[in-house]
Amino acid sequence: MISKLLIANRGEIACRIIRTAREMGVATVAVYSDADAKALHVRSADEAVHIGPSPAAESYLVGEKIIAAAKKTGAEAIHPGYGFLSENAGFAQAVIDAGLIWVGPPPAAIDAMGLKDAAKKLMREAGVPVTPGYEGEDQSVERLKKEADAIGYPVLIKAVAGGGGKGMRKVDAAADFVASLESCRREAKASFSNDEVLLEKWITSPRHIEVQVFGDSHGNVVHLFERDCSLQRRHQKVIEEAPAPGMDEATREEICAAAVRAAKAVDYEGAGTIEFIADASEGLRADRIFFMEMNTRLQVEHPVTEEITGVDLVEWQLRVASGEPIPLKQEELFIDGHSIEARLYAEDPNGGFLPSTGRLEHFNLGLEGRIETGVEEGDMISPFYDPMVAKLVIWGETRAEAIDQLAGIAESVEIWPVKTNAAFIANCLRDEEFEEANLDTGFIAAKLETLVSSDEADDDIWQSAADFIVLADTEEHEALPIGLRLNAPGVISTTLTHKGEIRKVSAARSGAQAFATGFVDPARAVVFADGQSFAFERQSRGSGAAAAGDGAILAPMPGKVIALDVAEGDAVTAGQRLMVLEAMKMEHALTAPFDGTVAELAASEGAQVQVEAVLCVVEPSD
Known part of the structure; x- marks a missing residue:
């Protein structure tokens, strides 16, 4: 070993x-x-x-x-x-x-499966079903156009060295073929230094089905059943599950046997995945499932296979690499229950899914399920690498049970100030068609508008923010315990700002925030609900600043003053912007807590300030 x-x-x-x-x-x-x-x-x-x-x-x-x-x-x-x-x-x-x-696998196996056209030829020879198409050496525009016309539209152009959704173009009509080919080739050349392409018949109602295989140096190859990875956005997987819903035993046996033949054809060792595309227009059928490619490595979604088989695939990798045989025979492997994984990304669904970077000031993924992550609270989400924050994995006795549990985990995610796709994940899982396994690779694209939750705070969230602040203030700024209900008598009003909107909200409504969690710091209240975060500046205390005595505006965190709107002696009104502090690539407007006069101004434009430094003092009007 x-x-x-x-x-x-x-x-x-x-x-x-x-x-x-x-x-x-x-x-x-x-x-x-x-x-x-x-x-x-x-x-x-x-x-x-x-x-x-x-x-x-x-x-x-x-x-x-x-x-x-x-x-x-x-x-x-x-x-x-x-x-x-x-x-x-x-x-x-x-x-x-x-x-x-x-x-990992032998270099020769990686090479054999590295180019899609060569891999397809090899698979065809091994008796593995392959999508109708063209993988010829003649790469002239005329030949490719002729082959596309023969295959029939729609047709898919794919870079032979492609991956990650790059170098792919769907062509719906013959008149669009040449322009799409040129675009595909440019992208392939830039991404992979190889502009050769292959053609495939475009599959109607496509499902992405893949089979986990494992080989050793003793000639043994087994499969660990299939996964369904059909929920994708721009060819990137979002939700994966095992086993594939709707897969009958006869079809499973055929497709898994084909995967084993594929692995044996390249003398495969270690963990690998044979990816298939299924025409699911009439359900999953063995004669409509075709080889796409082989991933000669461990997959991101390997935990769902581990959850339904009880196998640690990394342990198997280390044992096989050490020269040991595969620990289990094929007849000793079986499916137990159902597992689903969701990829939690640092991205903003409301901002076109652009990556969201910065420090994880608040990070809580709960204690349920299996959480695979490489970060903790206080760590940075860097712009240099893939924005995946964690994989949320659940096992259930049934698919319905697994869906419900994973949706609940996604809805309970607490991350701030980095944006995530947690609410988007929950919406996908809660979608009626997903629950009924009526899905294909176009599922997300077709439903995108309904799957992206509004980032506008509703009345209940405003109420929760006010409740959190009042409770925190009455408990001497202690952190708000999750799930704590308010029972304080009387009504207290607090003024909040969210995304430029200012409201005066009456707090101390018993139980108002039962559906939400959150925290309060000197600058703001942050409410977590249904997988999203909503930040409210504490207007009544300087909107984004703490108050050191009435009218003192404190810096909520270390940062830089990038705009200064007032001078000493200026008259100001409640809610008027005094200055803007930039921190963690975010801008925080600091505003007047009430009508009054700027009595002191300690900040200057461009100055770096420390947390809770007094930046300004506003004296109230008589």
Whole structure:
């Protein structure tokens, strides 16, 4: 057995591998870039080696640095995780040539499956069903157009070296083919340095079905059943589940057997996934499920397979890489229950799903289910890497039970100020058609407007913010206990600002916030409800600042004054903006708590200020 393992990756997958290695008594070495110097995977490993600047091209993608780190620390093996160098045959060979163990398939298998056209030819020869199309060497526009016309529209143009949804174009009519081909080739050349393409028949009602396979150096290959990864946005998976809903035993047996034949055709070792596209217009049928590609690595969604089989796939990887046979025979593997995984991303669905970066000032994913993450509260979401924050995984005896539990977990996510897709996940899971397994890869695109929740705060959320503030104030600013109901007598009003709107809200309404959780700090109240966060500036205390005595405006956090709107002696009205503080790439408007005069002004434009520094004092009007 391997005694010391270097993990050539970061984030949640590095933490996932470290966890299993530790359970097996295997020492671990993390690698990290400048941006990840204090990352969770670095803190979790037994040792850590710095490998370069923040951009992946200068750190995680530099194979020589990773191999040198393994040599330096005495690691015997390298586990690539997924992404980065995991499917790079050249890197795999370099690891082996350096006298290290490569925790992955042989480089020849990676090469064989690396180009989609060559892989399809190989699969066809192995008796694996392949989508009708063209993978020929003649790449002339005339030949490709002729083949597309013969296949029939709609047709799909795919870069032979593509991946991650890049280098793909659907063409609905012959008149659009040439322009789409040129666009596809440009993108493929820029992304993969290879502009060759293949053609496929566009599948109606497509379902993305994949089979987990595992091979060893003794010639054994098994499958661990299938997963359904049909819920995708722009070809990126969002929700995955196992087993595939609607899969009958006869179809499962045929498609899994085809996956095993595919793995054996390349003498596969380790964990891999055979991806299929299914024409589900008449349900899942073996004669309408076609090979797409093979991922020669561990998949992001591997936990759902682990949950229904009871197998630790990372443990299997380490055992097989050490020369051991696969721990279980095919007849010893079976499906138990149903598992669903959702990818929690740091992105803003209301802002076109743009990535959201910054420090996780508040981070709570609850205690339910299986949470795979590479961050903790206080960590940074960096702009340099994939914005996935965590994988939310649940097991249930039935699919309906798993859906309900996972939706509840997503709705309970508490993250601030970074935006996430938690509410979007919950809406997908709660959708009636998803619950009935009436889904395909176009599900999200067709329903996008209904799946994105409004980020406008409703009356109940405004009420909760006011309740939280009043309760916190009456308890000497202690953190608000989750689920605590208000029972204080009387009515107290507080003025709040949310997204430019100012309201005076009567608080102390018993039980008003039972549906929500949140916290209060000197600057604001943040309410969490249904997977979203809503921040309310404390207008009555300076809107975004704390008050050190009546009218004193304090900095809510360290930051820079980027705009100053008043001078000493100026008359101001309640709610009038006094200045703007920039912190964590966010702008915070600080406003007057009441009508009055600027008696003192300690801030200047461009100045850096510390938390709770007195920036301004407003004296109330007589």
